[in-house]
Amino acid sequence: MANIKKYFAGLDIGSVSIKAAIVGDEGMIASGLIPSGGNYKDAAKKVMDKALAQTGLSLDRLSGMVVTGLGAAGSPYAGRQVSDISCQARGCSILFPSARTIIDIGGQFTKAARITPEGRIADFLMSEKCATGSGRFLQVIARILSVPLDEIGPLSLQAEKPVEFSTNCAVFAESETISRIAEGAKPADILAGVHRAMAAKVSMLVKRLKLTPDVVLTGGGGEDRGLALAIGDALKTGILVPDFPRLSAAFGAACLAREKQTTKSGGQNA
Numbered sequence: 001m002a003n004i005k006k007y008f009a010g011l012d013i014g015s016v017s018i019k020a021a022i023v024g025d026e027g028m029i030a031s032g033l034i035p036s037g038g039n040y041k042d043a044a045k046k047v048m049d050k051a052l053a054q055t056g057l058s059l060d061r062l063s064g065m066v067v068t069g070l071g072a073a074g075s076p077y078a079g080r081q082v083s084d085i086s087c088q089a090r091g092c093s094i095l096f097p098s099a100r101t102i103i104d105i106g107g108q109f110t111k112a113a114r115i116t117p118e119g120r121i122a123d124f125l126m127s128e129k130c131a132t133g134s135g136r137f138l139q140v141i142a143r144i145l146s147v148p149l150d151e152i153g154p155l156s157l158q159a160e161k162p163v164e165f166s167t168n169c170a171v172f173a174e175s176e177t178i179s180r181i182a183e184g185a186k187p188a189d190i191l192a193g194v195h196r197a198m199a200a201k202v203s204m205l206v207k208r209l210k211l212t213p214d215v216v217l218t219g220g221g222g223e224d225r226g227l228a229l230a231i232g233d234a235l236k237t238g239i240l241v242p243d244f245p246r247l248s249a250a251f252g253a254a255c256l257a258r259e260k261q262t263t264k265s266g267g268q269n270a
Contacts, residue, residue, distance in 0.1 A: 153223070158188040198231075
């Protein structure tokens with residue numbers, strides 16, 4: 001009897017967006033990403049339907065699911081719940097076997113973790129409530145400058161004289177940004193300064209963990225090339241970024257679901 005292919009899903013319910021990934025034996029075969037909106041349950045269904053539609057699979061063809069993220073408790077599915085940083089660790093260790101430190105910059109918080117060669121958490125820290133080290137800070141500055149989020153990275157790389165912020169507080173930095181605009185500072189220079197301020201915050205967090213290369217940057221922050229370079233400069237090390245930095249936790253969740261099933265059936269973990 002021919003082996004029936006098995007597929008597994010990971011669902012990452014975040015504060016800003018909801019991500020889904022579907023994996024088979026060959027790796028990730030489909031994914032979806034949509035804004036979280038006001039209803040986690042509805043958004044989770046939409047993003048899962050979006051991912052399934054890419055494969056032609058129905059929900060009942062999934063052999064397992066792991067749910068993660070801030071809104072995991074609001075999932076409409078009965079999948080096992082695993083912390084998002086554990087899912088990031090597993091996903092990043094598969095994408096980058098040399099990874100030993102993960103920096104995840106999300107909409108609300110920045111998280112840093114040291115991981116083992118097997119993709120497990122060795123140590124973990126999360127930023128305090130101040131927004132300076134999170135994606136929220138970039139969103140605020142982008143709004144003030146009227147620059148689309150996806151243009152922040154490329155524009156910041158055009159900076160000639162990066163602005164130096166006199167504060168590490170996001171609230172005061174917002175006011176300072178407005179003042180710098182009035183003084184004639186260029187958007188590129190302001191954004192490069194913002195990246196440096198964020199990188200300084202991230203660097204302090206990572207150094208408390210005892211920095212161990214290789215370093216992987218995930219989350220929305222991973223989509224910002226200028227921020228990735230600024231963090232690399234602050235840490236004095238190269239930064240690895242997945243092709244899909246916002247999907248890495250969902251991918252890791254799907255891989256954990258697959259490994260759980262493999263373990264149950266007596267096989268080896270991926």
